[in-house]
Amino acid sequence: MKLTVHTFVSLDGVIQGPGAPEEDPSDGFTRGGWLVPFDPEHWGRVVDSWFARLDAFLLGRKTFELMRSYWPDVTDPDDAVAAVYRTHPKYVLSSTLTDPGWAGSTVLSGDLVTEVGRLKEQSGGELQVHGSATLIRSLHEAGLVDTYRMLQFPVVVGQGKRLFTQPGAAAGLEITAAETLPGGIVALEAEVVRRGEPEVGAFALSSDGREVIR
Structure with a gap:
């Protein structure tokens, strides 16, 4: 299966607690619910299109x-997202959870790279992270993400967990x-095409005064 990450992200890269103040107040985060003022009529169809490609949750x-x-x-019965959660497999990575308590759910307690690697080897379409x-940052650091799908909202949250850690793994x-x-x-949809150090260059002036890239 292909591993795809789906997230709501602010202009300054925050992905923590977009849906409600109490969604994720960890690490002193006090600005949850920052996407709520944006009418879901405008972006809900994009989310529906994400779920339409799903084979399993991670x-x-x-x-x-x-x-x-x-x-x-x-x-x-008309809620498409609820139907997807009800009918598709859900894998949860946890070293403390034993009984998932939700039909169709499986707890994976082993090494992240090993467990996710096994899932990716299975036939099928998309293993989606929402x-x-x-988890997203750990998967990125391990080089396991194939595709990112994002809805970026025009707001600067100013605090909270970012999509990518700094310093962290580079990718093209x-x-x-x-x-x-x-x-x-x-x-946005972005495919990972290169892992490791980014390609770099420099602007310089040639002998005839023209700007060139080196």
Whole structure:
């Protein structure tokens, strides 16, 4: 399976607690709920398109417990996201959780690289990560992410967990899809095409006074 990361991100790279103040107040984060003022009518179809490609979920423990406390209670037959959570496999990476307590869920307690590597070797379409800030960063550092899909909102949160840690692993990405939505929201899809140190260069002046790239 292909490992794809899906996240809401602010202009300054924050992915923590987008949906509510109490969603993730860890590390003193007090600005949760920063995407709520943006009308989901404008970006909800993008999220629906993400879930339409899903074969299985990969979640960190905290995000799994948050989803478990909400989605099983959504009984609206027209809610496409609730249906996906109800009918698709959910894998949760945790060294402390023993009983997932949610039908269709499996706890993976081993080494991250080994466990995720086994899932990626399975046939199928997409193994999707949603939320799970700590897990996303660990997967990136381990070189396991194939694709990033993001909705970037025009807000500077100013605190909170970022999508990528600094210092951290470098990678080269190719933007394969980009769309500007009403309200200044940008939908992006980026494929990882290179891992390791980034390509670099320098601007310089040639002997005839022209600017060149070296």
